[in-house]
Amino acid sequence: xxxxxxxMGASGxxxxxxxxxxxxxxxxxxxxxxxATIDVEQNHVRFLGDLILNLWDCGGQDSFMDSYLTTQRxxxxxxxxxxIYVFDIESREPGKDMEYYRDCLDGLRYxxxxxxxxxxxxxxxxxxxxxxALEKRRQELEEVSGDATISVFGxxxxxxxxxKAWSSIVHTLIPNAGILSKHLSIFAQACGATxxxxxxxxxxxxxxxxxxxxxxxxxxxxxxxxxxADHQLEPxxxxxxxxxxxxxxxxxxxVREEFHTLELDLHxxxxxxxxxxxxxxxxxxxxxxxxxxxxxxxxxxLARNKFxxxxxxxxx
Amino acid sequence: LLNGTRRSSxxxxxxxxxxxxxxxxxxxxxxxxxxxxxxxxxxxxxxxMRITKYPIDTVVPLELWDTPGNATPESIGIPIGQFxxxxxxxxxxxxxxxxxxxxxxxxxxxYQSNPDINIEVFVHKxxxxxxxxxxxxxxxxxxxxxxxxxxxxxxxEGVQPNFYLxxxxxxxxxxxxxxxxxxxxxxxxxxxxxxxxxxxxSQSPKAFLFDTKSRLYVATDASPVDSATHNLCCDxxxxxxxxxxxxxxxxxxxxxHIQPTGPNAPSSSSANGTSSTSSPTASTDALPQRSxxxxxxxxxxxxxxxxxxxxxxxxxxxxxxxxxxxxxxLVPTAVYEGRRGLLEYNVVFFREGVQEICxxxxxxxxxx
Ligand SMILES: Nc1nc2c(ncn2[C@@H]2O[C@H](COP(=O)(O)OP(=O)(O)OP(=O)(O)O)[C@@H](O)[C@H]2O)c(=O)[nH]1
Ligand SMILES: Nc1nc2c(ncn2[C@@H]2O[C@H](COP(=O)(O)OP(=O)(O)O)[C@@H](O)[C@H]2O)c(=O)[nH]1
Ligand SMILES: [Mg+2]
Numbered sequence: 001x002x003x004x005x006x007x008m009g010a011s012g013x014x015x016x017x018x019x020x021x022x023x024x025x026x027x028x029x030x031x032x033x034x035x036a037t038i039d040v041e042q043n044h045v046r047f048l049g050d051l052i053l054n055l056w057d058c059g060g061q062d063s064f065m066d067s068y069l070t071t072q073r074x075x076x077x078x079x080x081x082x083x084i085y086v087f088d089i090e091s092r093e094p095g096k097d098m099e100y101y102r103d104c105l106d107g108l109r110y111x112x113x114x115x116x117x118x119x120x121x122x123x124x125x126x127x128x129x130x131x132x133a134l135e136k137r138r139q140e141l142e143e144v145s146g147d148a149t150i151s152v153f154g155x156x157x158x159x160x161x162x163x164k165a166w167s168s169i170v171h172t173l174i175p176n177a178g179i180l181s182k183h184l185s186i187f188a189q190a191c192g193a194t195x196x197x198x199x200x201x202x203x204x205x206x207x208x209x210x211x212x213x214x215x216x217x218x219x220x221x222x223x224x225x226x227x228x229a230d231h232q233l234e235p236x237x238x239x240x241x242x243x244x245x246x247x248x249x250x251x252x253x254x255v256r257e258e259f260h261t262l263e264l265d266l267h268x269x270x271x272x273x274x275x276x277x278x279x280x281x282x283x284x285x286x287x288x289x290x291x292x293x294x295x296x297x298x299x300x301x302l303a304r305n306k307f308x309x310x311x312x313x314x315x316x
Numbered sequence: 317l318l319n320g321t322r323r324s325s326x327x328x329x330x331x332x333x334x335x336x337x338x339x340x341x342x343x344x345x346x347x348x349x350x351x352x353x354x355x356x357x358x359x360x361x362x363x364x365m366r367i368t369k370y371p372i373d374t375v376v377p378l379e380l381w382d383t384p385g386n387a388t389p390e391s392i393g394i395p396i397g398q399f400x401x402x403x404x405x406x407x408x409x410x411x412x413x414x415x416x417x418x419x420x421x422x423x424x425x426x427y428q429s430n431p432d433i434n435i436e437v438f439v440h441k442x443x444x445x446x447x448x449x450x451x452x453x454x455x456x457x458x459x460x461x462x463x464x465x466x467x468x469x470x471x472x473e474g475v476q477p478n479f480y481l482x483x484x485x486x487x488x489x490x491x492x493x494x495x496x497x498x499x500x501x502x503x504x505x506x507x508x509x510x511x512x513x514x515x516x517x518s519q520s521p522k523a524f525l526f527d528t529k530s531r532l533y534v535a536t537d538a539s540p541v542d543s544a545t546h547n548l549c550c551d552x553x554x555x556x557x558x559x560x561x562x563x564x565x566x567x568x569x570x571x572x573h574i575q576p577t578g579p580n581a582p583s584s585s586s587a588n589g590t591s592s593t594s595s596p597t598a599s600t601d602a603l604p605q606r607s608x609x610x611x612x613x614x615x616x617x618x619x620x621x622x623x624x625x626x627x628x629x630x631x632x633x634x635x636x637x638x639x640x641x642x643x644x645x646l647v648p649t650a651v652y653e654g655r656r657g658l659l660e661y662n663v664v665f666f667r668e669g670v671q672e673i674c675x676x677x678x679x680x681x682x683x684x
Contacts, residue, residue: 194565231565240562244555248621251551255544257623257630264556264619268564285563 001315002052003173004079006115008068008104009086010097011036011060014122017157018086019043019057022166022203027250028157039064040076047170047200048207049279050315069103077104077111082169084118089133089154090126102144109148116172117150120165125156163246164239167206176314180208183310188284191299192291194231194269197238197283198276204242204249207280208314231287241283245273263293274300277308327681329371329379330500331398335422336405337415338363338385341440341484345405346370346380348484349493349530355484367392374527375534375641375674376500377681389425396422397429400500403436408445408453408481413460420464423475435477436496437461443483454481487547494532503673507535510669514645515539517662523645524549525637525670528557534641549644552632556619616667622649635663637670 037059153165344358480492
């Protein structure tokens, strides 16, 4: 299954930077070396085995934008699964950004009316009051977008917000992620785990969690273990885990090693991060001190085949 | 007066003096190392106007003296010989004589009363230059400092400054300050011996004893330190620290690992199998027990990450040793997986040794 993902937005807004962080495991510090993207750069990335993301990174200089909206219009806007429009929050020409966005929206309405739309207000690290800036722009964007359904995220390549947005984006591309969530919660119960989280292997984006049927959407909801203990966990934990592991993977690659597994036995909890299927990693969080991590590791091994099948099913 | 340390507070602190021109990075260095300041934030640090003393608790209780750019040996207020180390910070792009003249003034002032004083030169903001320029400037600064000291008088031949390339933006600063710290740890040879024994018995090619909060390494085994491995350990420690707060339960859950109650519940049932027998509800009444527990029976956090999917790979282990020290070791994955018991035994042995050393040190300091 192939899904076309459009990355649009003004030149310098940060499209190529975020792509290189999420899909190539480059650190934020190296993005300043990126040159402007010329025309469209197409990339195919395999995500969850049979799902192939066809990324269209569309260089944002005016001449390119004008051509996307005229001669190239059908080529660009046909068969789009997701359009991600990136706005530089500190843009010097917000009016022009808005106009281009509106034109892209029109193109999308005409050629791919079912495409999901994500709007990223990017470079949030540069503003003093991110919350306020985000709300103000969100309202503007909602007005401009009319009846189109949009999801707005504030992001920066320097913290976990980027992972939150992108987990949500890929989530819309997995038709039956609910199946995975359901079986993760069964697995969590079998292990006596507080929570089980499934990550895609290369991007470390969250694919599904045991805590909620809808996956990444409701990370603030408290989770319950079978012993009735109510664990209120940090609401940003999913995206922060993605960020932490990605950073550590990069560290490992610098010493020509390859991150493989992690296990922790801390005062407050234990955790095991291990391969589940060929394309995923699973994180099992235990607060119950009576549970042996060795037993959980065995459970993971035994669950592998089952989850290979489930993962394939989740894509149809 | 041995070492010149006064008894102003209950513990004797080892004094370290930071020197350098204005804006060379003295305050930034201390803030990044000991106050968890993100490197980017150092941009907003205001110029230091007065001498400021910071008590720092690492293996050795330190007192860092931060100074303004115009400090002279006379303006410090106490004889320079009372410091165990002088850390002189030079901006790598500053090739002029001014900082070196200042350094020489201080060395002269210190040397008469304390010929054993450590002279440490941080050639700082090194990330600003390309590799070739960096090496060249570093070499020039070293040469000039050494020449100027030799010009002074033959007796200064004994003064061997140590030079380090540093930047708040990478781990070079942690590595450099670790090396500065080593000279201040009286028990260093014992710690190193124990690390050597641990490595030999665990087939570990490299092990570090880290101060977990500052991420400085307190000691390492005899094999040479390569920066890549050091950086890996620093990042691992940082990752573990962040991870530890993420899944901590905010609701008042009982502390783990008090004493495993009852038989181990967990199942070898597969994901789609029936859920395991319900484990006993963790009891809050176990709480008081914990505070009564003697030192030796405490729970020590640990972690491990395997760095290669195949078998002749490496596993990076973490073991808490005291409340502030942790052992980080590279061990062959085959040893970690196949001879776990042996490894844990070696850790326990190591831990007991280190704890003993720390207790003795503490007594000496407090007893005066
Ligand atoms: N402060 C800050 N800078 C960022 C962020 N994301 C990207 N940048 C910087 O923005 C600059 C431009 O990024 P690119 O990714 O090349 O922008 P682009 O959208 O691909 O631009 P075109 O290819 O010309 O359309 C780079 O110097 C990045 O380092 C962010 O979150 N915060
Ligand atoms: N590029 C770079 N800048 C640094 C580094 N360390 C400190 N700085 C900057 O140097 C300036 C002066 O630092 P400060 O600590 O106030 O210097 P002090 O007067 O010696 O205490 C600040 O703007 C810091 O952000 C470094 O390693 N690299
Ligand atoms: Mg680009």
